[in-house]
Amino acid sequence: xxxxxxxxxxxxxxxxxxxxxxxxxxxxxxxxxxxxxxxxxxxxxxxxxxxxxxxxxxxxxxxxxxxxxxxxxxxxxxxxxxxxxxxxxxxxxxxxxxxxxxxxxxxxxxxxxxxxxxxxxxxxxxxxxxxxxxxxxxxxxxxxxxxxxxxxxxxxxxxxxxxxxxxxxxxxxxxxxxxxxxxxxxxxxxxxxxxxxxxxxxxxxxxxxxxxxxxxxxxxxxxxxxxxxxxxxxxxxxxxxxxxxxxxxxxxxxxxxxxxxxxxxxxxxxxxxxxxxxxxxxxxxxxxxxxxxxxxxxxxxxxxxxxxxxxxxxxxxxxxxxxxxxxxxxxxxxxxxxxxxxxxxxxxxx
Numbered sequence: 001x002x003x004x005x006x007x008x009x010x011x012x013x014x015x016x017x018x019x020x021x022x023x024x025x026x027x028x029x030x031x032x033x034x035x036x037x038x039x040x041x042x043x044x045x046x047x048x049x050x051x052x053x054x055x056x057x058x059x060x061x062x063x064x065x066x067x068x069x070x071x072x073x074x075x076x077x078x079x080x081x082x083x084x085x086x087x088x089x090x091x092x093x094x095x096x097x098x099x100x101x102x103x104x105x106x107x108x109x110x111x112x113x114x115x116x117x118x119x120x121x122x123x124x125x126x127x128x129x130x131x132x133x134x135x136x137x138x139x140x141x142x143x144x145x146x147x148x149x150x151x152x153x154x155x156x157x158x159x160x161x162x163x164x165x166x167x168x169x170x171x172x173x174x175x176x177x178x179x180x181x182x183x184x185x186x187x188x189x190x191x192x193x194x195x196x197x198x199x200x201x202x203x204x205x206x207x208x209x210x211x212x213x214x215x216x217x218x219x220x221x222x223x224x225x226x227x228x229x230x231x232x233x234x235x236x237x238x239x240x241x242x243x244x245x246x247x248x249x250x251x252x253x254x255x256x257x258x259x260x261x262x263x264x265x266x267x268x269x270x271x272x273x274x275x276x277x278x279x280x281x282x283x284x285x286x287x288x289x290x291x292x293x294x295x296x297x298x299x300x301x302x303x304x305x306x307x308x309x310x311x312x313x314x315x316x317x318x319x320x321x322x323x324x325x326x327x328x329x330x331x332x333x334x335x336x337x338x339x340x341x342x343x344x345x346x347x348x349x350x
Contacts, residue, residue: 002091003346004028006338007104009082009281012040013324014316015110016064017331018338023073025339030102031068031076032094038065038078040112042324048142050324051180051187052217056143077102085285089311090345105345106311106338109295110331111281113317116166116174116270124162125238125266129246132238132266135161135181138188147196149264151244156199156264159192160248161185162235163205167271167321176292178271179321182209185269186218189228202229202261204248233259238266272321287312294320305334313338 006022008015011033022029037043039061042050047057068074077096084095085107094102118126118134125132130151133141141147149156163185167178182205189201203222208230210219222228235250245262252259274293275281282289288296288308295318298306305313315334316327 002103003105003342005030005102005104006335006342007032007082007092007094007102007107008110009107009285010040010110010112010318011035011038011065011068011076011078012110012112012316012327013042013061013064014112014318014327014331014334015040015108016061016068017328018108018110018315018335019068019074020064020071021332021335022339023068023071025335027073027339027342029068029071029074030104031074032080032082032096032102033076033078034081036079038068038076041115045115045136046140046143047136048139048191049187051183052214052325058143082284090342092311105342106313107285108305108331108334108338109281109285109287109307109312109314109318110316110334111275111277111295111314111318113272113274113294113321114276116178116273118165118268118270120172121165121169121268123237124165124235124268125246126268129238129240129266131246131264132268134165134268134270135184135188136270138192138265138267142188142191142195145195147192147199154264155196158200158202158261158263159189159265159267160202160204160246160261160263161189161267161269162248163203163269165268165270166273168206174271174273176271176321177209179209179211180323181269181271183211183214183218185267186210186222186228188267189222190218190226193226193228200227200229202231202263204231204233204235204250206232206234231259272317275318285309285312287314290320292320294318305330305337311341 005028019029042057315330
């Protein structure tokens with residue numbers, strides 16, 4: 001019977017939550033994950049401590065993975081994709097890349113996002129200088145327990161985090177705010193300082209968007225307790241100095257004067273791009289994409305978690321830049337919506 005089963009594509013935080021909630025409602029959940037491991041970006045990219053909980057990603061996401069792996073109502077397919085998707089709400093058939101088929105009454109696309117590739121911002125040094133990193137690479141360094149310059153292993157005297165790399169930048173076709181980078185960067189500054197108290201951390205920003213309760217917990221705390229230096233600036237370029245360090249050149253937009261400061265490590269706070277596979281996902285599942293390339297939402301208020309195809313739902317960063325907490329909440333909402341609609345179909349048929 002297809003109407004007792006929900007297919008969930010993607011096993012990051014929102015997909016894992018959706019699967020757990022489908023199962024808790026008494027329905028069967030089938031997870032299809034293209035990678036060989038579950039957990040999505042926090043695991044695949046080696047995140048350190050999650051914002052805002054402060055818990056290590058491997059522990060928090062590990063519990064979410066164990067919850068679905070230990071549930072006999074959840075079936076998991078790893079290392080496979082959906083190649084073909086046919087049917088209608090209440091009666092879908094998905095053909096997997098390993099030749100298997102899954103019959104489901106509803107489908108949830110928890111297909112996430114792709115990190116911005118800093119190679120697309122070459123003037124800021126990534127790919128040219130070994131000590132220019134991304135926030136994901138810096139998180140991996142934090143997770144290893146030691147802050148050091150990749151080029152020679154020295155403890156950095158100064159670290160600079162550049163905000164809005166791949167966000168709010170029309171010149172490279174990234175017109176959106178990635179929502180979480182300011183908060184993640186403020187948190188990362190504190191983590192660097194905890195591991196390397198002698199290191200000074202600077203954050204270069206256009207605007208600070210630590211929304212809601214994040215303002216106090218991350219923005220002010222990083223300044224007042226950890227002495228992070230926030231510089232409102234426009235960055236022109238990152239170049240090499242004569243002594244093996246990096247020069248960040250730009251304009252201090254508060255005082256309207258050029259600034260050039262040497263750093264040992266420069267970190268790109270990379271934004272969230274649409275999943276690179278969204279054109280394929282759109283074609284396979286017959287759902288629309290909004291103008292930037294994220295999955296298009298249905299009407300918000302009475303078709304929560306909907307897409308442009310009836311019976312196919314979505315959640316989390318598949319819709320656009322999102323926090324992990326909101327992605328989890330949306331995964332639960334998508335599960336509730338899917339099983340609710342399936343229940344309604346059964347009631348109508350009877």
